[in-house]
Each structure stands twice: as C-alpha cells, then as structure tokens.
Amino acid sequence: MSGGNVSDGVVRVGDTVRRPTGPWTPAVHALLTHLNEVGFRAAPRPLGIDEQGREVLTYVPGHVVWPDRSALLEPARQLARVARLIRDFHDAVQDFTSPPDAQWQVLIPAEGSDIIAHHDLAPWNLVVADESRWAFIDWDTAGPGSRLWDVAYAMHGFIPLSAYPDRERRDAGDRLRVFADAYDLDEAERRRLVPLLGRRTRSMHDFLRDQAARGVQLWATLWAAGHGDVWRSDAEYIEQREDQWVHALLAG
Template identity: 30%
Template sequence: MSNADAFEAAARAEAANTEARPVVIADGLVTRPAGTAAATVQHFLRFLRSQGLDCVAEPVSLDGEVETLRYIPGASGGEAWYHQHTDEGLASAARLLRKIHDASQAWIPPYDAVWTARPIAADDLVYCHGDPGPWNFVWDDSTAIGLIDWDYLHPGPRIDDIAYALHWFVPLRCDEFALQWHHFPEVPDRRHRVAVFLEAYGDLPAFDVVDAVIARLEAVCDLVNELAESGQEPQRTWVLDGALDREREEIEWVREHRDLLSPR
C-alpha cells in the first residue's frame, strides 16, 4: 500500500471511529458513550482534580451506557495538529503529561477497577493515558492546557506514554504523513523535536527512543487486534479496513530510520 493509499484508508477509519462513538458537546458538557472502564476513569479524574489538576475533565454523571463530563474549552481533535508545531507547543504537552504522571502516583484505584489496556508492571509506576496524541490534548494557542479521552487508562511505566507521544508529536512517521496528516509546512527536524519533548518532560533515565517507540506500536497492534476479536468498535472496523497492516508498515519505517530519529 502506498503512503497516499494509507493516508486515505486512515481517514476512512477515523470517520468510522467518529460514527461509532458519537460525542455531543452542548451547554458546557460533553456527553458520550461510556466505555467498559468509564467508572474507573471517572474515579481517576476526580482524584486528579482533588489534587488541583484542572487539566482533566470533571466527571458529571455516569448513567448506564452514557457518561457526561464538563467540557474543557480549547482546540482538540483535528484542530490540535497546528498548535504543537512549535517547540513551545511541543514542550508544553510534555510538561503537562509529566505533571499528570507525577500526580497519578498517589491514586489508589477502586478494588473493582477495569482497564481497557493491559496493565504493565514497572518500578516507577504511573497511571498512563494510553493515547496521548496531539488530538487528545486541549490547546490554547501554542499551549497544552488539558488532556482528555482517558479510555485507555492503565498502570504502567512513564515510557509507555512517552513513546506513544513521541510517535505522534515529533512525528516519527514518513515525510508524506508529516506534511499531509500533521500539516507541517515542511518536514520537521525529528531529532530536534525528540530532544525538546524529552527535555521538557524532564528527569528520565536513559532509554533507546526507537526501541521504545517500536515496542509501544507493537503493543498498540496487539491491543487493537484483541479488542477487534472481541467485537468491540471502532477497533473491529479498523482491523477490517487494514489498520494493523498500516501499523506494521509504520513500525518498519521507524526501524529503518533509526539514524534519523535517535537523539545524539
């Protein structure tokens, strides 16, 4: 599959995602289908807000298969790409992720906690977002002010979220995607953007960026396949539309461009 074909297929998958998970924003509230982990996620969000973090949405209600949260004003979703092009925007997302990770360590999950993503044992355990791409941050101009959509909340190492974020923020993807999907005016200096993100997050042990990103992408493939096989949407539609093949192509691109991506 060519990059252009992959881009078109990914756009179809995103449209399927929107159709499968309708979200209504009105009167300062977000109403959306509740995932299986919604009660656990709302418990977590309430904890973070009790610690003074207003960068996550305030849960309002959970009624059967529908949940309601307080809307965080700002740009997100498809509008988010443009706000993280600058070093300032990139660094602000890394700092926000660090603040949330640090605060999360004091959370005690409920005894019946449900995780959509698989928990991962770690010495420096945090509670990971699981999907910290630019679209799930809320932006005020070039500053990340919120992180939403916590469906894939799970315990794990910081690197789990960091590797995922690097893939999408830098981006550790082909030139065509950087220009067409991420809307950069020119192909960015990926090595520089990796360094900016890691420095802004701060105080990390040495790790191999490329190996970490590859491992994270492989874990994404495993999770999507697992959810699809259980009949869950939109993952089932993604797999039918070739999402796993596209993910594996992205993994190969990262592996083949190690020299371009690893910080010096």
C-alpha cells in the same frame, strides 16, 4: 463531538459531555477526581451519571489538534509544552490509588505498571482553547502502565515519528530531543525509551490486526481502512533508526 476515533453516543449538553458508561467508568471517574483534586486541570472533571445512565463530564472548550497538528506544534516551544503537560499528569497521578474494585479497560497490556497511564496521549485527544488552556480528553482507556509507555506513544504522535511523506520530519531527532528535555527524562530513561518507541508503535498494529481477525468493531473498520498499514510502516521507520534516536537523545 470531535476528537478520537470513537464518538458514537457522545454528545454535548450545555457545559457538559454525556458518554456511554462501561465497567471502567467508576475507576476512570476516581482517577479524574484525583487529578482535579491535586491541581491538574488539563482533564475533564466527572460530574456523575445522568438519568439515562450516561457519564457526565465537564465540557472542555477549544479545538482538537488533529488533523492540523503541524500548525500548532511546529514551534519547539509548543512541542515542549505538550511534553511538560504529560509530565505534569504523570506527576499528579503518581500518588493515585486505584479503587479496590477498579476495572480498567485494558486494550493493550503495557510494559510496566508504575502509574495509571492515559494510553492515548495523541493529537486527536489534545484540546486547545488558547494559550492558557490545553487539556487531554478521552480517558476511557486509562489503566495500569508506565511513564515511558505513555511517553513513547505520545512521541510517535506529536513529533511525529512516521514514514509517510506528508508526515515524515527531517528534524524528527531534534524534536525527539526537545520532547525528552521538556519532560525531563534522565539518561537511563532515554536509553530505555529508544527500543520502546518501536515496540509501542508496533503494538498498535498488532492490536488492530488481532481485533480485526475477531471481527471486533470499530477496530475491524480501522484495519480495513488501512490504519494497520500505517502503524506497521511507522514501527519499521522507528526501528530502523534507533541509532539516530540514541544520538539525538544522548548527544551533548
């Protein structure tokens, strides 16, 4: 199976995907069931637990955008569609009530807790089949968070907001505005978002650093491979350009 950074034990069986379970699985299944029941179809549907103790999800056909995200999301209308899809998810989850015994897998504590957020809305978790079917996968780290926490992370990945030569965008400000407009952020939300962009990105560096120091896999492997350097560099790039982001989001 492609997509994400964690694929051990994840297999496709016919039109289903089988994955190892965790204490968070019942809560995630309740979330996915709610999303499907209220009409949000851009997520897999849970089908229970199989005889081997694995969770069973509907298979989402298509290809994962990462790493060739530029080919798909270059037109502004495609980037806007991602933003609207995320807004649709956030609206759909707004009325979800967590089970009383919910045990979410919280990797990085979020700033705010107005919704159950995805926490990894990124190109490596966006599956596209055709113009009619886009969906987000890998919901295992869903948990308490905020709309802006999810949006800040998604903007980093989809615009992208990055200092690396092969990813840096001269039109990053314009794309930031396209995303914010499509999501329909109001002025107050845009002002709160700007400093959050850097903090959310830096939180990934700090998480990998701390997990690597404890020898926790797979995070230690990602840290050793240089992922921490990427997140730190991107955080610095974002933080140094806050005035540019404010202008892009509020001009006009």
